[in-house]
Amino acid sequence: MLAKTYGGAVYGVSAHMITVEVSVSSGTKFFMVGLPDNAVKESQKRVESAIKYNGYTMPRIKTIVNLAPADIRKEGSSYDLPIALGILSASGQILTASLEEYFIMGELALDGLLRPIKGVLPIAVEARKNGYKGFILPKENAEEAAIVNNLDVIGIETLQEAIAFLEGKINIKPLDRDTRDIFYENVNDYEADFANVQGQENIKRALEIAAAGGHNVIMIGPPGAGKTMLAKRLPSILPPFSLQEALETTKIHSVAGKLGTNTSLIASRPFRSPHHTTSDVALVGGGGNPQPGEISLAHNGVLFLDELPEFQRSVLEVMRQPLEERKVSISRAKISVEFPANFMLIASMNPCPCGYHNHPDKECVCGPGVVQRYLNKVSGPLLDRIDLHVEVTPVSFDQMTEDRPAESSDKIRERVVTAREIQTQRFASNKQIFCNAMMTPHGVKEICQINQAGKTLLKxxxxxxxxxxxxxxxxxxxxxxxxxxxxxxxxxxxxLAEAIQYRSLDREGWAD
Known part of the structure; x- marks a missing residue:
């Protein structure tokens, strides 16, 4: 007897439909075909235990499980549930006509409990695209899938519950969520605010300019000057997410398994801060089955690289192309995927190994040439892609204890949004450019024209x-x-005069 169930496999940030075909016939042994990896092959043991624990029988005759299309590699444990239901249906232990109406995904525990999986959002999109009635999946993932409309999302907790639902013995109400309500409820949800930062007005101004034009920034200053604190507040002044941007970002985090359980939509701009020991694959993405890296997880948000010279040079160099193209392409022998990577790069660094070069009060103890060698750890081509170089100085005691309230992120964001609206109109005819930082050299020559006095000043x-x-x-x-x-x-x-002061590292003799 033959039974079919349906699920999805994630490649890049999209999903492909997978048909799980189960045949039970005369003979012996269990066969699984269709390019399964080890995790999928091991599902036989999990499925067998779950079936027995719930009072059913694992067929002791020839059982073939085919994951079609057979030329696409299947990875992970999320095929447990469709395989188990297919085996029970093919062996005649459950009778249901609705098995082929749903996408079904989920990892089984040995007692039949369902564990959450990753990549649910793109699979739910694929289910709706192919006209399926609904999506049966672990309850912890239901919130994530429910942001896809026109699809019945059935969250279940056990194999027995899935069987009872498919046989019509119990009724489970589809989870219904208004995506727009979720989005607008959390779109301005930021914990950090510039209102809590005393002093550093020049750095706040630089970050406001960076947010308004989408510019990359590097902050140079001694330890404890506030570089990390300021960087963490940058997302709070960026323009609010659009719903489309929120869905794009959520899909990437879903594929990477970073959403967490009972989470639906990422409505605020992401802030990613990888440690300086991270590898190039972790930063840009990759692996046998390519997964998104930190630059893709920061899509539509901020990537913060603290202590920039401490990163391996090879790790930093792989960012050069994604910074220009706003995407990263990963090619393997049998697969090539593309991940979006439109992020703002914010980097910070000490001016020297001891951290006190050019400090107003403390003396630098680094020897001759040490400062320049330290700065040379960051290559010229990478610095070439960073528009603003900002020197951060320590905040004085008087500034820290001021009673005057600092300007809030909301006030700064209003100015940023107004500037971005001007740029939206400016680049309306070019679908590849959204802000000033993305201008090509030809665009700079055409749009950024200056008068003779400006040319004289710049020269x-x-x-x-x-x-x-x-x-x-x-x-x-x-x-x-x-x-x-x-x-x-x-x-x-x-x-022009203000822009010139944001090129600290380009000045000859800065490291002397």
Whole structure:
């Protein structure tokens, strides 16, 4: 007898439909085919135990389980439930006509309890796309799947409950969630706020400019100056998520298994801060079955690299292409996937190994040439992709104890959103560019035009401060953003002057 159940396999951030075919016929032995990995092959033992524990019988005749299409590799433990239900149906132990109406996924414990799985959201999207009535899955994953509308999401806790539902013995009400309500309820949910930061007004201003134009930032300063604290507050001033951005980001976190149980939609911009010992695969993604890395988990949000020179150089270099293309392509012998990676890079570093080079009060103990060697750990091509270089100085006691309240993130965000709306109109005809930081050299030449006085100032600054040629386009992009924040159609001298000061590491002799 033949039975079929349906599920999904995740590749990249999308899913493909998988048909689980079970044939029980005369003969002996159990066979599983269709390119299963070890975790899928081991499901035989879990399924057999769960079936017996719930009072059913594992067939002792020839049983073939085929995971189709057979040329796509199947990985993970989420096929346990459809395999178990297929075996029970093919052996005539359960009778139901509704088995083929649902996508079914879930990992079984030995006693038939269901454990949560990852990648539920793209599988739910695939189920709706293929016109299935609903999706039967572990209860802990139901909230995540429920953000897909026009799909009955049936959250269950045990194998026995799934059987009773399919046979019509019990009625389980589909989980219904209004995606927009969930989204708007949490869209401004940030724990950190700039209102809690005393002093550092120049750094707040730099981060406001970065948020307004989508610029990458590196902060250089001594230990304890507040670099990490300020970086953690950046997402709170970025423009609020759109619903489409929230769904894109949630899908990536779902595939990576980072959503957690009973979680539905990521409504606030992500902030990822990998440790400096992370590997290149962990940062950009990869593996035998490619998984998204930190740069994809930071999609539509912020990637914060603390102590930048402490990262392995090879790890940092793999970011160069994703920073330009806003995506990462991972190719293997039998599969090639693409993960989105549109993130803002915020990096911080000490100015030298001891941390006190150029400190106003403490003396640097690093020897001759040590500071320059330390800075050289970060390559020029990577620095070339960072628009703002900001020096962070320690906050004085008087600033820390001020009674005057600091400006809140909401107030700063209002200005950022206004500037982004100007850029949205500016780049309306180009679907590949959304903010000033994404402008091409041709776009910079066309959009960031300056008058003769501006050219004179920029020339003098480059000659006097010893700014490199690569700083030219960056200064113009940042000055365009500053002008947008000021509501100015033209780039004025004061906008250029402010942009010039954000190129610390390009100055000749900075490390002397």
């Amino acid at each position: 003098a600054a480059m000659e006097k401060l010893g700014l490199s040629a690569r700083a030219y386009d960056r200064i113009l992009k940042v000055s365009r953003t500053i002008a947008d924040l000021a509501g100015s159609e033209e780039i004025k001298i004061e906008h």
